[in-house]
Amino acid sequence: MSLIVKKFGGSSVATPEKIMAVAKRVLAEKAADDKVVVVVSAMGDTTDELIALAKGVSDNPYGNAREMDRLLSTGEQVTIALLAMAFNKLGQQAISFTGLQAGFKASTAHTKGKILNINPKRVLTELEKGKIVVVAGFQGINADGDVVTLGRGGSDTSAVALAGALKADACEIFTDVDGIYSADPRIVKNAKKMKEITYNEMLELARLGAGVMQPRSVEMGKRYGIPIHVRSTFTETTGTFIREEYTVEEKEFIIRGVTHDDNVTKIAILGVPDQPGIAYKIFSALAKANIDVDMIVQSIRNSDQNVIDMVFTVTKTDLHQVKAIIDDIGKEMETLGVIVDDNVAKVSAVGAGMLGNPGIAANMFGALAKAGINIEVISTSEISISCLIQADKVTEAVNAIHQCFFKD
């Protein structure tokens, strides 16, 4: 007997036929005494259609976030009702629950709520009766008793968090890829699918650009110690397990993945007076505006002048806001000017194994040098190394680094 939470996204339940197919697959994989909870998203393009309706009555629907949550949360309610019916049609007792009924308490922040806690009393009761429980993802109830949606990747987070609250044996995330790869297969031909990866490494990969999983759902898995199995809706093959520790000793795993991120802009403030507190002045101003600064480098401009250059990166989406703030500071500090370069990208190598291996960074830089790719900025974490390069060199760079760490 095992208790399993399975999550199927919108494309997996886009039509009644696909919903029936999901029901059949769940039953095919279910052992007689297994307890199964299925978390689902809204059908296919439902969310877009609902947003279109909202735009018909308001030019800024999200300006009324509470009503937007009410509107968007109907999508999952439709899916859970249909999937429960599909199970019944196949002779399997099933019951559907909204986020409220499944016990999801969320923060009040409409359209970007966070799960505060889950009390899955009714879920457990129905599982005990041998029913499959179908739960609406992406939603919870706030202190006012109003429905709140959980924002991007919300259904994954719902599934992993519920698996945690139920102390499930595993949480399976069904998606359109069949696992986590050592690099984006669309870019790196011989990218390798991983059997397993640790929460920390997956979090770092997600943070540095790997799109398969949202960091929040991985954090949930880490917090509750729930193994997450990322696998394909369309094939039977085993995918990738995200867990705390490797189950097999895989010495050669120094580097686990190579990622890239195009949503980057480089900003250089030239000729900043070299005084204590300057960095604080600049970055506290950005922090106040809630802007996420990533790579930071401070460089001596030239020995005889007492000025430095301050170089850092932000997301392209924040650029407009950042420019304004920097220009103000610039005037105030009489710098030599600001250079903005958004023709850049970040390539990163991630792997817990690099901790004990000082040579990794050198190898990565060497691989890029051999490919004739110039490194503009370098930053490192305990388990990752990132290099800022010219945007048009991304494919080359990712392949060069991948080649260097993953010999065929």
Next chain:
Amino acid sequence: MSLIVKKFGGSSVATPEKIMAVAKRVLAEKAADDKVVVVVSAMGDTTDELIALAKGVSDNPYGNAREMDRLLSTGEQVTIALLAMAFNKLGQQAISFTGLQAGFKASTAHTKGKILNINPKRVLTELEKGKIVVVAGFQGINADGDVVTLGRGGSDTSAVALAGALKADACEIFTDVDGIYSADPRIVKNAKKMKEITYNEMLELARLGAGVMQPRSVEMGKRYGIPIHVRSTFTETTGTFIREEYTVEEKEFIIRGVTHDDNVTKIAILGVPDQPGIAYKIFSALAKANIDVDMIVQSIRNSDQNVIDMVFTVTKTDLHQVKAIIDDIGKEMETLGVIVDDNVAKVSAVGAGMLGNPGIAANMFGALAKAGINIEVISTSEISISCLIQADKVTEAVNAIHQCFFKD
């Protein structure tokens, strides 16, 4: 200051444009200090579309009534969110509530729930803040905490019941006709729109075939003493008020309306032994099967035999079931046989005024006789007279009776 509950049906909110039009109309009619609650149904064909989805996963969706209620109840949730956004867009603060949030407690019977009680705490709180409150009709929550829909005409019932719980000054039902008429205007050219009608008369009209209002919503109005204003979504004109007593002394109102009902079948059991308890045997059997028997006539067949004929009417929809029951009883009692005639219809005249006017029945029979229409069965209540006639004579009959009581 007055507190008004307004209800708009599916055709009035079929598109975002129409929803915006409803919002504008509500604001145009709202006095600065008025408190307004708007109850709405699902948009246009939403319910049909949801049923079609359900048929995609189940050949008998209503077999899973709980999930069907979950599915159908999403329609109103979409409308309330959009209407609340529309009000905001127009600069009027508004907030939407589901049946649960508006405090509708319902019986457990899925897809045909009844309102048990309403605790509109949140509605009152938001009205106090000057907001327009938009409430999902057609739904409540049962003892299990599951959503239950209220069956046919459910949104009207929601609106009137909520008006009662709020002690509202009035409940306005916006529909596609501009009021209650003395007969179906499609059949009787010079049918007259009534300024007002009593609950009892309206209930009798509804029971006898007038389709504008469902009996349950009129009963709610009667129970809570809430005047119901039936009016058109598409015109500004005043409609018809349904209330306990007439506000103006209208002596000439002996008959208020003439109705007809085609969903009738006549059943004659011939040669039933004339013994005590026979009627009981027949009608208790039908009652056990939950079959609604309407007109009943017991007639002496002929003096020298000790048998009678038992004639009664049921709805065409129940006929199949009735036949089976009657055949069994027939064998048991050795009757002379059963005649079923579904080529019949019922025409009725309704009016509290007939109580003190013995001549009314005679006038009605005379009108039919003058039109050469044969009366097969007659039944009367305190405030109505009904005649069973040949189905193909309905239009003639209704016009003849209307002409007799409503002189131009």
